[in-house]
Amino acid sequence: MELFKKTAAELSDLLAKKEISAVELTKDVLARTQAVDEKVGGYITVAADAALAQAEAVDAKRASGEALSPLAGIPVAVKDNICTRGTLTTCASKMLYNFKPPYNATVVDKLAAHDVVVTGKVNMDEFAMGSSCENSAMHVTHNPHDLTRVPGGSSGGSAAVVAAGEVPLSLGSDTGGSIRQPASFCGVVGLKPTYGAVSRYGLIAFASSLDQIGPFGRTVEDTAMLLDAITGYDPMHDSTSVKTPFEGSVRANLNPDMKGMKIGLPREYFGEGISDEVRKAVLAAADQYKAMGAEVFEISLPLVEYALPIYYILSSAEASSNLARFDGVKYGYRTPNAGDDLIDLYVKSRSEGFGAEVQRRIMLGTYVLSSGYYDAYYKKARAAQRKIKEEFANAFQTCDMILTPVAPTTAYEIGSKTTDPLAMYAGDICTVSVNIAGLPGLVQPCGFDSANMPIGMQLIGRPFGEQTLLNAGLAFEQASGLRNIIAAL
Amino acid sequence: MAITRQEMEHIAVLARLDIAGERFDRLADDMQNIVGMVDKLQQLDLGDITDVINTERKNALREDVVRQDYTPDELIAPNAPDFQAGGVAVPRVVE
């Protein structure tokens, strides 16, 4: 039985009926990883022993008749910027090449409470800064659908291992599209939850006001399953965490009825710069929704042209402060070349430990916060953020969801954009507004281009509109049959 | 706004990054381009909108209760590049 090809929901049933064991399943996905990860490069750390031990423990619990979560025994991979106690958590940076956190992120504790089998830690752009996974200090991750192409980023590893069938589910994080864009590039489902829905405690911060942990799966139902496990108010650990109306109940309430749903198509997201193939596929999905009884109409979100400046100012400013703690003193990389000088220790540890993109963002962030520039950049970007939120709030007066492309193109060739940071940044145009406004965004496959690379679409919802998004995602999945796509490797 | 060499150097000092020699050349153009990109924001007229205090949510507060879950040996020692006398060690700091 090739268990790795099954969805998490199917596996959950098989486990519940005791037709398979968690150990059997874990061995199967680890074998798949063994077989393909050399090509894909999704993992930084495969925690095979810990995973098998966890699987055995779950099987024992099940044998004793204990009532278990539907996720019990299901393998899940975790992005390498989420703290796992005692297990390497590197942020794909030389700076944290040896860092083993002394504590678990809240989401990791939640996974444990659901008896999930954590298979290991997956690759990413260094400190989540990047859109192609090429900024990893560890290695490049390849798109399982075409190994010469990028998997997207920054959660490239999380998307790639799911698309490659190495694991049915994974966790990523999304600051400006880092879940959604790789989901799109790899032909899987990825959800960026509403800001505050999932605790950030233990997520190594890139930009605190924008970061959000979210699930990847190969089906909408699987994604909902993992979302149910990780959402939850965390008042003791995360001041920005919020009580959600849907905690733990999204999968149970999935309903693909689209009649009367109002879906807005913002014209600014379909203009110049978006490839014809992407535009066509997303507009075809819009027609599909019409056919299912939804009302689909054009709307306008003109501020999107300012989204990139706002995003790069806010995220870099916060990053420059968040990443200051990596100074060679307490953990991670310390330069061997500092001698007895403290300033030297700081400067060399940081310059040797951080990659080029991280240093660029720290420089930009320091600049926009520095005396004389704060008002023109940071303060103005904060005010503009408020305006973008208002623009979305107004749009949601008339529609329930907004449908857009995820990225201007499908996955591109490895190395094709690495020399020009601005070209790389431009690829974030469709996703960053969602973080600026704190909204949920769902990405799932809606077709393939002429090179047979997956094309994704993005549904943006109201704050805490995750249920509505996943309902619509399920409806499209059922109508299109585009689900559980595993790359042939 | 064009960013001068002097400003770049000042920022690097604040950020504790080394941009000497060829590092500077590599970074200078990128910074100029990135700053040029974010400068587009200056075209946006925001009227008198400001966001001094974000009040969408208020008062995430804890009660004043003590909990001690870690020892320094578990918390600090395993990851410290240089752990001595119960804490991380750094080159002598002259105050």
Place this chain on the structure above:
Amino acid sequence: MKYEAVIGLEVHAELSTESKIFCSCSTKFGAPINTHTCPVCTGMPGALPVLNKQVVHYAAKMGLATGCTVNRLCKSDRKNYFYPDLPKAYQISQFDVPICENGEVFFYVDGVKKSCRLERIHFEEDAGKLLHDEIDGTVVDFNRCGVPLIEMVTRPDLRSSAEAKEFLEMIKTTLSYLDISDCKMEEGSIRCDINVSIRPEGSTELGTRVEMKNVNTFSGAVRAIDYEIARQIDVVEHGGTIQQETRRWDDVKLKNTVMRTKEDAQDYRYFPDPDLIAVEIDDAWMAQIESEIPELPISRYERYLNEYGMTAMEARQLSDSFAKASMLDEAANSGKVKPKAAANWILSDISKYLNDKQVELQDTKLTAGKLVDLIVLIDKGTISGAAGKKVLPALFETDETAEQIVERMGLKQVSDEGAILAIVQDVLAKNEKAVADFKAGKNVTGFLVGQCMKASRGQGNPQIINKLIAQELQKR
């Protein structure tokens, strides 16, 4: 030329919360290195702060007690700089919207009432401690990281080291009245940075100011200010100009040295901490805080001077201690004793006991009620004043009432004239020489009273003894 000094202070006080400002670690002083730490206060990657409610409460309380406007809405900001005692490489503080603003503190200097305005009070986290003696380099102890502080920033209203000292004393007294800080100088619970400038007397312009750091005691503040004023006058008199700089005070060498000049002024890149959200103090919370503010030291001081007719020293000694002042007021409010009598007890015997035993009044079993009972017993003549002093230690140490103690110790005063008359007659009979002296015109009353007290084992009412001796002597 005559110069006037212009002085402003930034006073940091540690708040006496149980747990730290952003995590649940203990704030207790003196723990072994790094034992009061967790991922949050050691700046572990991914750890996040959650604000301690009590910190907000205490900071607002201090604001109310110093006449500040308490901002019902405030926020937390990051102050970014690198130092080994600051594990996140930023300090969480408050920048443009502090919790309290625009206050004024009143105090007396040599009998003259002065005031100093407060620009603001904000809350922030303390840094760790660098230990230089343990190893060849420096070891970082994170135990103090995240201990809550309030920083009180004054306007440049102070004009001398004496004013600065009295201001600081008043801040300390106020903190202890509010019970929000341990005020232990030796543990660094109160520290201050001092800004000093000088100008020709009569001028209203502000001179270039110099900031002094590392001042850890109030007497050190006096020395540091006096030194800096003299230094600045010396520079100016010799044709120099004052540089805007930060200097470090050395309280051993009694001089200061340059720490950093204006050129290497820091750029802290303050911005709102995205890990924390706005703090709002609603009406109910505000009312609760207001209800906890007692009558303040300056008000009590003035009342003791004006209404109780105390000397400045007495009034100061009493009003400096919340426990003593409260005991006095409660005793006076009972209406059963004269305020002055209660004050005398507190200032003399009670203070002496506390001093001898090195304890705080609030940590003993003595209450205002017990003190009132004791004074009433003396006033009624049930016991003598001298016996009262014997009762006092038991009032501090046991749960017994004054009456129970008097009973137990057999200190009840004999006021029965018949019984005393017998003693007097007996004493006179045994002291014929004294009686003879009396007749010769000598004053022997003191001697005879002493003999009678002795004979009554101290329990005879001295007034009655006095009266009866006079009466009996007349008869002879």
